Amino acid sequence: MSEDIGLPISHRQRLWLYGLGSLVLLFLIAPSIIIVIMSFSDSTLLQFPPQQWSLRWYQAYFGSLEWRDATIVSVKVAVTTVLVATPLGTAAAYAINRGTLRFNGTINALLTASLIVPVILIGIGTFFLYARIGLNNTLTGLVIAHTVQALPLVVLTVLSGLRSYDMNQERVARSLGAGRVAAFWQVTMPQIRFSIVSGALFAFITSFDEVVVSLFISGGETTTLTRRMFNALRDQIDPTIAAISTCLIVLSVVLLSVAQIFGRRH
Amino acid sequence: MSAPALMQETAGAGQDLNAQALRTDARRESLRLLALLSPSLFLVFAIIIVPIGWLFWLSLFDEAGAFSAANYARFFEQVSYIKTFTTTFKVAFIVTGACVLLGYPLAYMLSQLPRRAASICLIFVILPFWTSVLVRTYAWLVILQRKGLINSWLIDLGVISQPLSLANNLSGVVIGMTHILLPFLVLPLYASMKTIDTDCLRAGMNLGAGPVATFRQIFFPLSLPGLASGVVIVFVLCLGFFVTPALMGGGKVIMWAMRMEQTTSLYSNWGAGAALGVVLLVVTLALLGLFQWLLGARATGVWSSR
Numbered sequence: 001m002s003e004d005i006g007l008p009i010s011h012r013q014r015l016w017l018y019g020l021g022s023l024v025l026l027f028l029i030a031p032s033i034i035i036v037i038m039s040f041s042d043s044t045l046l047q048f049p050p051q052q053w054s055l056r057w058y059q060a061y062f063g064s065l066e067w068r069d070a071t072i073v074s075v076k077v078a079v080t081t082v083l084v085a086t087p088l089g090t091a092a093a094y095a096i097n098r099g100t101l102r103f104n105g106t107i108n109a110l111l112t113a114s115l116i117v118p119v120i121l122i123g124i125g126t127f128f129l130y131a132r133i134g135l136n137n138t139l140t141g142l143v144i145a146h147t148v149q150a151l152p153l154v155v156l157t158v159l160s161g162l163r164s165y166d167m168n169q170e171r172v173a174r175s176l177g178a179g180r181v182a183a184f185w186q187v188t189m190p191q192i193r194f195s196i197v198s199g200a201l202f203a204f205i206t207s208f209d210e211v212v213v214s215l216f217i218s219g220g221e222t223t224t225l226t227r228r229m230f231n232a233l234r235d236q237i238d239p240t241i242a243a244i245s246t247c248l249i250v251l252s253v254v255l256l257s258v259a260q261i262f263g264r265r266h
Numbered sequence: 267m268s269a270p271a272l273m274q275e276t277a278g279a280g281q282d283l284n285a286q287a288l289r290t291d292a293r294r295e296s297l298r299l300l301a302l303l304s305p306s307l308f309l310v311f312a313i314i315i316v317p318i319g320w321l322f323w324l325s326l327f328d329e330a331g332a333f334s335a336a337n338y339a340r341f342f343e344q345v346s347y348i349k350t351f352t353t354t355f356k357v358a359f360i361v362t363g364a365c366v367l368l369g370y371p372l373a374y375m376l377s378q379l380p381r382r383a384a385s386i387c388l389i390f391v392i393l394p395f396w397t398s399v400l401v402r403t404y405a406w407l408v409i410l411q412r413k414g415l416i417n418s419w420l421i422d423l424g425v426i427s428q429p430l431s432l433a434n435n436l437s438g439v440v441i442g443m444t445h446i447l448l449p450f451l452v453l454p455l456y457a458s459m460k461t462i463d464t465d466c467l468r469a470g471m472n473l474g475a476g477p478v479a480t481f482r483q484i485f486f487p488l489s490l491p492g493l494a495s496g497v498v499i500v501f502v503l504c505l506g507f508f509v510t511p512a513l514m515g516g517g518k519v520i521m522w523a524m525r526m527e528q529t530t531s532l533y534s535n536w537g538a539g540a541a542l543g544v545v546l547l548v549v550t551l552a553l554l555g556l557f558q559w560l561l562g563a564r565a566t567g568v569w570s571s572r
Contacts, residue, residue, distance in 0.1 A: 009477050021375030024368045025390045031405030048415045092306040095299040118506030120523035121543040125317025148313040209398040212508050229400050233513050245401040252396045
């Protein structure tokens with residue numbers, strides 16, 4: 001490190017810090033690793049490390065109609081949320097980036113409100129509103145609620161992409177005769193597409209992992225995976241959930257790696 | 267474009283014409299930008315602003331439908347509500363404290379490591395951050411419960427004969443929430459530590475300060491704004507946290523958000539539930555506002571860390 005910042009402190013003097021930091025990192029990562037390993041256990045008892053290995057909990061997951069339906073609902077909702085939130089968020093980020101509107105600060109605050117307002121309040125409020133307009137237990141209702149929660153992430157990610165992009169390029173394209181849409185599509189889009197893809201991935205995870213709002217507004221045939229998991233965890237600890245959890249962890253790893261690879265190429 | 271030519275010909279009238287054209291154009295541009303924003307703004311308005319306004323309105327009426335402050339007065343009168351608030355703040359303080367104790371050394375280590383090592387270590391912070399809260403709560407249930415991993419290990423090793431009660435009580439909630447909220451403290455703190463100018467530290471050491479004095483007198487004070495933003499985020503998120511206390515509290519640890527869920531879903535008392543929500547929102551915004559006011563511009567970008 002000495003060549004890195006040049007402080008006259010040796011690595012050995014810092015051993016205690018590395019030890020402490022590693023313990024905290026272990027605390028952060030160990031639960032996920034334990035769940036992944038335990039999902040391959042053959043026993044209904046919680047043993048670690050497992051005595052016998054099997055795929056029975058994965059068979060239980062994929063074989064159960066209820067879990068499969070819930071997974072399909074979650075995938076449908078997450079994909080649709082991405083398809084709605086990404087264009088809307090990108091358009092909003094583009095407008096905010098211009099910075100010419102009078103209430104730019106207020107607009108920014110409104111769009112990122114769902115990060116600040118307690119989720120439980122959004123859940124209860126949405127349930128209350130949906131009860132009046134008949135959107136509870138519908139896919140449309142879930143997509144709308146998840147879109148609102150995913151929007152801030154898309155807006156912030158795309159905005160950071162736009163901040164490092166020179167808008168004059170689009171002006172040049174337009175002065176050379178390109179229409180607004182063509183100028184955005186052919187000049188701006190290719191240069192910020194990494195941010196848009198990252199925003200879309202974040203929107204997907206946000207929707208797929210969302211629990212609290214879904215608890216209130218989904219049910220019956222539109223029960224999401226997280227809602228079913230929550231209810232199952234309230235009853236008893238079913239090792240099938242370890243298998244499902246492992247799938248969710250793998251999904252996060254894959255999506256984050258894709259975002260990371262895209263980001264690095266950028 | 268005829269406007270510039272016009273301006274040269276007749277100075278007065280042309281300038282007016284030009285200004286008018288520019289103004290119309292600017293207005294049209296603003297409208298276009300608003301059109302781009304309108305779908306998002308409409309959704310946020312419909313899903314967040316309208317329901318919260320509606321709930322606030324509901325909270326002003328008692329169960330008989332008369333206009334009153336009964337829903338709010340209850341918070342000071344009923345013991346069960348007071349207990350909910352004290353539990354919530356107790357958990358919030360403990361969890362925030364634990365996050366500082368665990369997160370500060372970690373962020374400090376990350377900020378001192380070479381770039382490559384730091385980015386590898388950061389994966390261990392970001393991956394749990396993007397893993398479902400449910401998955402992580404489930405993991406802690408498996409680890410901490412009566413027949414869970416820790417108890418069976420300790421019993422096998424002969425350290426204890428009776429299982430410790432680690433889950434389904436306050437300690438389970440605190441451990442689970444600390445794990446989930448730790449990245450919210452580490453990430454902004456790490457980002458702000460990275461901006462501390464090493465020349466300041468080098469200057470301090472050059473002038474004869476030892477490593478401890480350099481840390482205590484230079485690094486630590488400079489890292490305080492980042493620490494403060496992490497603390498505020500964690501504290502505010504604790505106040506409204508639902509999933510972990512609901513699953514790991516064993517019905518004994520009733521926190522604010524659980525209370526809201528119970529009042530509305532179980533007892534369908536919307537006025538009372540709404541009042542709880544309104545106070546929660548006000549406290550959240552007040553804490554964030556106070557923080558922004560105290561730290562000013564340095565506080566911006568707190569939320570963008572995610």
